[in-house]
Amino acid sequence: MRSKSHSGSQGPLPEGPVRSCIGCGARRAQAELTRVALGPEGEVVVDRERRLPGRGAYLCGAGCVTAALKRKAFGRAFRGKAGKVDPSKLGQAWESGSGP
């Protein structure tokens, strides 16, 4: 088997849309990031299916939830509409969905 390799140098950016993690600011492919959005009560929830309407933000891992909190990034990402952010709850949702 041959590994697929492009001969051209297109740069390190992955294919597809690129988003910035609101926690650490890393730029990654959208597919590599986890979307968070606002739930029905205005709380920030993990949106694995990327189906929740409205604005979303992207994080690369549960650890970045805390970083985003410190930077008040949720308030910015959701224009002040984000309600209470519970990092432990978010972290749990993260872990529960990351398994095979």
Ligand SMILES: [Zn+2]
């Ligand atoms: Zn991050």
